[in-house]
Amino acid sequence: MRQSQLFTKTRKEAPADEAAKNAQLLIRAGYIAKEMAGVYSYLPLGLRVVEKIKQIVREEMNAIAGQELIMTALQRKELWESTGRWDDEVVDVWFKSSLKAGGEVGFGWSHEEPIGEMMKGYISSYKDLPISVYQFQTKLRNEMRAKSGVMRGREFVMKDMYSFCADEESHLTYYESTKPAYMKVFERLGIGDDTFVTFAAGGAFTKFSHEFQTICEAGEDITYINKEKGIAINEEVLNDETLESLGITREELTETKTAEVGNIFNFGQQKAEDLGLMVKNKDGESIPVWMGSYGIGITRLVGVLVEKFADEKGIVWPEAVAPFKVHLVGLNSDDAEVKDFTDGIYLSLKEKGVEVLYDDRDLRAGEKFADSDLIGLPYRIVVSRKTKEEGKFEVVTRASGEVRLLTEEELYNDFDNDSNT
Amino acid sequence: MRQSQLFTKTRKEAPADEAAKNAQLLIRAGYIAKEMAGVYSYLPLGLRVVEKIKQIVREEMNAIAGQELIMTALQRKELWESTGRWDDEVVDVWFKSSLKAGGEVGFGWSHEEPIGEMMKGYISSYKDLPISVYQFQTKLRNEMRAKSGVMRGREFVMKDMYSFCADEESHLTYYESTKPAYMKVFERLGIGDDTFVTFAAGGAFTKFSHEFQTICEAGEDITYINKEKGIAINEEVLNDETLESLGITREELTETKTAEVGNIFNFGQQKAEDLGLMVKNKDGESIPVWMGSYGIGITRLVGVLVEKFADEKGIVWPEAVAPFKVHLVGLNSDDAEVKDFTDGIYLSLKEKGVEVLYDDRDLRAGEKFADSDLIGLPYRIVVSRKTKEEGKFEVVTRASGEVRLLTEEELYNDFDNDSNT
Numbered sequence: 157m158r159q160s161q162l163f164t165k166t167r168k169e170a171p172a173d174e175a176a177k178n179a180q181l182l183i184r185a186g187y188i189a190k191e192m193a194g195v196y197s198y199l200p201l202g203l204r205v206v207e208k209i210k211q212i213v214r215e216e217m218n219a220i221a222g223q224e225l226i227m228t229a230l231q232r233k234e235l236w237e238s239t240g241r242w243d244d245e246v247v248d249v250w251f252k253s254s255l256k257a258g259g260e261v262g263f264g265w266s267h268e269e270p271i272g273e274m275m276k277g278y279i280s281s282y283k284d285l286p287i288s289v290y291q292f293q294t295k296l297r298n299e300m301r302a303k304s305g306v307m308r309g310r311e312f313v314m315k316d317m318y319s320f321c322a323d324e325e326s327h328l329t330y331y332e333s334t335k336p337a338y339m340k341v342f343e344r345l346g347i348g349d350d351t352f353v354t355f356a357a358g359g360a361f362t363k364f365s366h367e368f369q370t371i372c373e374a375g376e377d378i379t380y381i382n383k384e385k386g387i388a389i390n391e392e393v394l395n396d397e398t399l400e401s402l403g404i405t406r407e408e409l410t411e412t413k414t415a416e417v418g419n420i421f422n423f424g425q426q427k428a429e430d431l432g433l434m435v436k437n438k439d440g441e442s443i444p445v446w447m448g449s450y451g452i453g454i455t456r457l458v459g460v461l462v463e464k465f466a467d468e469k470g471i472v473w474p475e476a477v478a479p480f481k482v483h484l485v486g487l488n489s490d491d492a493e494v495k496d497f498t499d500g501i502y503l504s505l506k507e508k509g510v511e512v513l514y515d516d517r518d519l520r521a522g523e524k525f526a527d528s529d530l531i532g533l534p535y536r537i538v539v540s541r542k543t544k545e546e547g548k549f550e551v552v553t554r555a556s557g558e559v560r561l562l563t564e565e566e567l568y569n570d571f572d573n574d575s576n577t
Numbered sequence: 578m579r580q581s582q583l584f585t586k587t588r589k590e591a592p593a594d595e596a597a598k599n600a601q602l603l604i605r606a607g608y609i610a611k612e613m614a615g616v617y618s619y620l621p622l623g624l625r626v627v628e629k630i631k632q633i634v635r636e637e638m639n640a641i642a643g644q645e646l647i648m649t650a651l652q653r654k655e656l657w658e659s660t661g662r663w664d665d666e667v668v669d670v671w672f673k674s675s676l677k678a679g680g681e682v683g684f685g686w687s688h689e690e691p692i693g694e695m696m697k698g699y700i701s702s703y704k705d706l707p708i709s710v711y712q713f714q715t716k717l718r719n720e721m722r723a724k725s726g727v728m729r730g731r732e733f734v735m736k737d738m739y740s741f742c743a744d745e746e747s748h749l750t751y752y753e754s755t756k757p758a759y760m761k762v763f764e765r766l767g768i769g770d771d772t773f774v775t776f777a778a779g780g781a782f783t784k785f786s787h788e789f790q791t792i793c794e795a796g797e798d799i800t801y802i803n804k805e806k807g808i809a810i811n812e813e814v815l816n817d818e819t820l821e822s823l824g825i826t827r828e829e830l831t832e833t834k835t836a837e838v839g840n841i842f843n844f845g846q847q848k849a850e851d852l853g854l855m856v857k858n859k860d861g862e863s864i865p866v867w868m869g870s871y872g873i874g875i876t877r878l879v880g881v882l883v884e885k886f887a888d889e890k891g892i893v894w895p896e897a898v899a900p901f902k903v904h905l906v907g908l909n910s911d912d913a914e915v916k917d918f919t920d921g922i923y924l925s926l927k928e929k930g931v932e933v934l935y936d937d938r939d940l941r942a943g944e945k946f947a948d949s950d951l952i953g954l955p956y957r958i959v960v961s962r963k964t965k966e967e968g969k970f971e972v973v974t975r976a977s978g979e980v981r982l983l984t985e986e987e988l989y990n991d992f993d994n995d996s997n998t
Contacts, residue, residue: 163644163699163708189695193678197648197695200710206647223584226627227618229650229684229715230732251674253684256719257614263650263674263684274610274618278584287584289621294650294715298677311651 157480158502159515162186164199166527177374178459179305181471185530187458187479194302194310201531202458204479206313209454210292212344212476213315220330220337222290222317227270229296231262235269239430249297263296268449271318272431275445281436282322285445286330290317292454304376307415307459317450320428322435327446331422334450338368338418345457346474347464351417352388354379355398361424364393368418368452374463375415382408415460416453423447465555471532472555480513482571483533485524487540489516498539501549501564510571529554537567578901579923580936583607585620587948598795599880600726602892606951608879608900615723615731622952623879625900627734630875631713633765633897634736641751641758643711643738648691650717652683656690660851670718684717689870692739693852696866702857703743706866707751711738713875725797728836728880738871741849743856748867752843755871759789759839766878767895768885772838773809775800776819782845785814789839789873795884796836803829836881837874844868886976892953893976901934903992904954906945908961910937919960922970922985931992950975958988 164186171190174180179196182188187202198206214224236242242262244250251263264270271289279285295314302310317334321327335353342351350371355364369379369388378391387404399406428434428444437443465472475481482505486498495516502514513533515524528536538550548561551570562570585607592611595601600617603609608623619627635645657663663683665671672684685691692710700706716735723731738755742748756774763772771792779785790800790809799812808825820827849855849865858864886893896902903926907919916937923935934954936945949957959971969982972991983991 161642161644163696163705163710165699167698186699189698191649191651191691191695192653192682195649195651197646197691199646200644203645203647221582223582223621224624225618225620226624228612228616228732229717230612230616232613248677251682251684253672253674253719256669256721257723261613261672263672270612270618274612275584277588277610278586278607284584289584296650298674300677302678311649 157513159513160517162200162513164201166530174305175303176305176307176459177466178307178462181462181466181530182306182458185471185532187471188306192310194299194308196306196309196311196455198455201479205458205473205477206454208477208479209345209457210313210315213292213341213452213454216337216341216344217288217290217315217317220288220333221286222288224291225289226291227264227267227274227293229264229294231264231270233260233262235273236262238432239269241269249299251296251298264293265295265297267291267293267316268318268427269431272427272433272447275320276431276433279320279433279435279445282438285320285322285435286326288317288319288330290315290450304374305459306455307374307463308376309455312456313454315452315454319446319448319450320433321446322437322443324446327422327424327448331420331448334420334448335366338420338450338452341452342368342370342417344476345461346476347417347460350464352379352381352386352414354388354390354414355393355402356390356419357392359421359423360426362422365419365421367416369414370417370460370464371412372415372460372463373413374459375413377414377416379412379414380406380409381412381414382410415456415463417457417460418450418452420450421448423449466532469526470530473532473534475534478511478533480511480533481535482510482512483528483531483536484512484514485521485528485536485538486514486516487521487524487538489518491541494539494541494544497544501537501539501567504568505571508568508572535571578934580934581938583621583934585622587951595726596724597726597728597880598887599728599883602883602887602951603727603879606892606953608892609727613731615720615729617727617730617732617876619876622900626879626894626898627875629898629900630766630878631734631736634713634762634873634875637758637762637765638709638711638736638738641709641754642707643709645712646710647712648685648688648695648714650685650715652685652691654681654683656694657683659853660690662690670720672717672719685714686716686718688712688714688737689739689848690852693848693854693868696741697852697854700741700854700856700866703859706741706743706856707747709738709740709751711736711871725795726880727876728795728884729797730876733877734875736873736875740867740869740871741854742867743858743864745867748843748845748869752841752869755841755869756787759841759871759873762873763789763791763838765897766882767897768838768881771885773800773802773807773835775809775811775835776814776823777811777840778813780842780844781847783843786840786842788837790835791838791881791885792833793836793881793884794834795880796834798835798837800833800835801827801830802833802835803831836877836884838878838881839871839873841871842869844870887953890947891951894953894955896955899932899953899955901932901954902956903931903933904949904952904957905933905935906942906949906957906959907935907937908942908945908959910939912962915960915962915965918965922958922960922988925989926992929989929993956992 170180188196354367425444591601609617846865
């Protein structure tokens, strides 16, 4: 894409009321716009990042037999009353409104109830199971505070998945299979080494749930981690009983600030019992379904990636989610021959399927480089009069700062073999 | 995809409270689930249809320089007050709620205001224009009645695009360019011949707006159409003045039931004046931006396509939006050799990039055929013991009922050369 066509522009300053580094940088670079505290629009560059994260998650959820669907924002009061979760005393993040046609509606802060209810129409026997379904849903939560930028919003995108099994064994097998699937997502996003399956508070059915906590200074959680042993414990369950059951001592753990990027929850049969979601088992008995729920915070991940990888010059995207792989920066564009030459490189890269943002604007080199650093694409290719004359392209890796000089042929070889435009 | 893995099942009956044919068929075939009146979830098959429609619209909007973004559901009261559209007396479809942190919020039933407001951060000079941005947004509208299935929902997906120009000429040029772009969308969806650019009520700035009305018995609009002359007039502006200005008489027009699948609206400078969205023109004067808005009802189109093409046996999808191109129906699956043979055909078709739903379930042929008709994929390929023995595959075109007998080689040739899996 030609940067001259992109309507967003970089800014020197973030809004004064924006405290979070992730939102400051994302706003300044033109990825997001702030609608109100905790509510952000995703502009063309930002939407590309979100869609890439979603696609990685989608592939890994499909790989464990997840079926994608999309539920609704509007929620029936009666349904949530049936499980005792309509009351603001029980759930304190509801947005509610009245229907012109009469009655009240809520706005989806979670979708366990409607998905369980919907499933009643499709499952009646153990033969219909196991099933796993997921969605990328815009969740609406009436949070009292929203100061963490896109890491905790009043409106945000979440992947939520739900599994339905007919017996404990297949249920636990599925539950366990989501852990490596989740870790694969985080590895592909470049945060695998810093993300830990973390013991956290369970529910009526299980002692623990499992969170996926990523080491992150801006995170809102405190996790106690032993990297070598791969053990991580949320502070809420850090007690003698937990330590003993995991065979580790308090001294072996390091207190670490982390961000929760995912969580998985084993409901056992409790949730289905609340919902009345029953199936006939092999003996013809009616039993509540075994359920699990599995979340990944899609837009929160955008914030975590910015917080973790940004440097003093701006954002540094992992290659897998960058809106474009290459930032082609054209200099000396007042010289028509240099401009034509640079246009040609742009078209050749595009033809080879490389995702390129082409800075074809009529600006000083310093401004272009500053913008490029702020926007944070993985590779910058600089084309100038000198490039044209000497046939050497300067390629800078944003993360490491490494500078290489490549011939045109080397350039194409280097950036060939990827696509996704 | 193997149908045995798909969690949805077909149903003989639609919910008793569902009056609309489109929703009845979509529910019975497992495309959607009803959450409440006018609020539907999209299940795996339905989501695939929606995504295909979105992709067609996306391609045509990108072709006229549209840049995709995504705004938010939550809306600031103060912003809509500034344009006089917060009041329920003025806009009667608001859902509103209170913020725990204090104050009121609305839920986006339209996004003209926030997009115009957001643009203030990016445009200041005529040099920044023209710009066109669009989104696929879930709109929330507190409709008093919702009886038309997915054709008029309280929650629905809309593509809304907004253009911003610095002078009248470029504004009108862009406005006009959206008409062929829209018609291209409807042609690709298979409703081009039955969709008409229709004169409808304008606003403060223009005499007319333009709707895209599709002939459809279930439509809520009445349009007066002359097919040969390609003239269509919404009943709301059918008067002597309109007839005269279009050079047509009332007698030449046929009263027709239609569904509005899109509309385009020329705001002139009025909307920007309301919003205070100003740019400096070439003479250095501050002027309100010329704006247009351009909608396409994505989920409404799902309903229109069902209403228009369904027959007494079920849904008939146009090939461009069908969730799968081929319904591979395996018979005699109790015979392991036949089953293996059919599995092989499935894998071969998939390998060639054909989108296949494979009915591998252990059901009677009659049930499979009835399900296949109801689901409505463009081509059914039947594989049975006889197929295996005689090497001839029965291929039925859903829309026409045409039956062909093809060899395996002919089959692959016929279905080769398409992808999108």
